[in-house]
Amino acid sequence: MHPKLSILDxxxxxxxxxxxxxxxxxxxxxxxxxxxxxxxxxxxEHHNSEFIASSSPAVLIAHxxxxxxxxxxxxxxVMLPNHSPLVIAEQFGTLAALHPGRIDLGxxxxxxxxxxxxxxxxxxxxxxxxxxxxxxxLQAFFSDTSRVANVVATPGRGTNVPLYILGSSLFGAxxxxxxxxxxxxxxxxxxxxxxxxxxxxxxxxxxxxxxDAPYLICGHSVIAADTDDDAQRQFQRRxxxxxxxxxxxxxxxLTDEQAEELLASPRGAYLNRxxxxxxxxxxxxxxxxxxxxxxxxxxDEIITAHHADRTESRVHSIALLAGAWSAQASVxxxxxx
Numbered sequence: 001m002h003p004k005l006s007i008l009d010x011x012x013x014x015x016x017x018x019x020x021x022x023x024x025x026x027x028x029x030x031x032x033x034x035x036x037x038x039x040x041x042x043x044x045e046h047h048n049s050e051f052i053a054s055s056s057p058a059v060l061i062a063h064x065x066x067x068x069x070x071x072x073x074x075x076x077x078v079m080l081p082n083h084s085p086l087v088i089a090e091q092f093g094t095l096a097a098l099h100p101g102r103i104d105l106g107x108x109x110x111x112x113x114x115x116x117x118x119x120x121x122x123x124x125x126x127x128x129x130x131x132x133x134x135x136x137x138l139q140a141f142f143s144d145t146s147r148v149a150n151v152v153a154t155p156g157r158g159t160n161v162p163l164y165i166l167g168s169s170l171f172g173a174x175x176x177x178x179x180x181x182x183x184x185x186x187x188x189x190x191x192x193x194x195x196x197x198x199x200x201x202x203x204x205x206x207x208x209x210x211x212d213a214p215y216l217i218c219g220h221s222v223i224a225a226d227t228d229d230d231a232q233r234q235f236q237r238r239x240x241x242x243x244x245x246x247x248x249x250x251x252x253x254l255t256d257e258q259a260e261e262l263l264a265s266p267r268g269a270y271l272n273r274x275x276x277x278x279x280x281x282x283x284x285x286x287x288x289x290x291x292x293x294x295x296x297x298x299x300d301e302i303i304t305a306h307h308a309d310r311t312e313s314r315v316h317s318i319a320l321l322a323g324a325w326s327a328q329a330s331v332x333x334x335x336x337x
Contacts, residue, residue: 002329003294004039006303007318008076008188008219011043011054012241014310022053025311026060027067032315034071036322039301040104042076048117050253051245058091065099074104076184076303077166081109081127085134086153089141093156106164106184107135109171132175139163162210164217173197180208187297188219188305191276198297218299221278222306224286224320225313235280238307239263243271283324290321291328 009029013022030041043060046052054060057075065073078088088105096103109131140146141153142161165176165183168190176183183201187194198216205214223238225231240259247262248254254262262268279289290302304321308314 002325003299004301005037005322005325006039006217006301007033007041008303008305009041009043009054010046010052010305010307011060012307013051013053017310019053021311023060023063025314026053027064028311029306029314029318030064030068030071030073032318034068036319037326038071038318038322040072040074040303042074042104042106042303044076045079045082045108049245051241058088058095061095061103062098065095065102070102072102072104073099074164075106076104077106077108077164079108079110080131080134080138085138085141086148086151089138089153089156092161093142093153093159096159096161097155103161104164105161106166107131107138108166110168132179135163135165135175135179160210167197169193170197170200173201174204177201177204177214178206180206180211182211182215182217184217184219184303186219187277188221188303189274191273194218194297215301216297216299217301217303218293218297219277219303219305220290220293221275221280222286222290222304222317222321223278223280223308224283224306224317224324225308226282226316226320228281228285231280231282234307234309234313235278237309239271239275242274243268246271283320286321287324287328290325 007029009026011022011026013019033041043054043057045054045057047055057078061073061075080088092103092105109128137147141156142159144158146152163181165172165181166186167173167183168186170193173183177200185194185197201216202214207213223231223234225234240256240263243259243262244254263271277293279286294302306314306317308317
């Protein structure tokens, strides 16, 4: 099996990089994905992070879509408890009207931030409990029949923007199966429940108007470089950055040295688990890792998060992986004949 490849762009803000430069880098990443035949690029909603610039996926998608021509773009995902279904239907309905056939909408149940920031967003802490109902309400806004009397989404109505359920636990798998929607598992940072979630999703899947059979997307971290040493250097930088984001006290960012000490401590063992599904090295090495992952999961699509140290390196990683993946597909096809 040779699944499709996609990209999760975290809109990372590099060391010494402005937010404007980071967002310009998103355009370069999407253009590279388009050139090299990737299926889609998604952006995840995060808040209160000095390392990630994708707090407003709809705005970012609009900007990137205006600077590309064919690549599918979407949210991976919008954290629906942060919003009303009507507002998201209007936002993504607008995108679908401007860029027909190119817009996806992945939906998550988590707030995408800490509880303090969630309260600053003026949201009800119980809003995540309404997630299944909100997904159905949102889906109806995209169809021709609203679930809210006398309320339609304009733009939005009749666009049938495809929905995807995102998850890092079993809940998302259960919901995606029950609603007959594609399911994307965040194994690139939450590997532990991957196989149980896959089994639940596939065994309980109910066909729907959007999808007649299960469609599984699995996340995997990637750093492809010209040498193993360069890839490992970038990977260690990524681990430090993640440690800083996770463990820095408010207003007191950890230094590189402090991050390294933390990574070597018992608390750092947690991060080793987070990065379990990481392919780091030359293109051939990365492809071998992803091929094994594809065999392990039988995923229809692998969405790759390229954690290189700057935009130029991310674009290079994307190109290296695409070339080696395509070559491997050709070998597989020849062997099958």
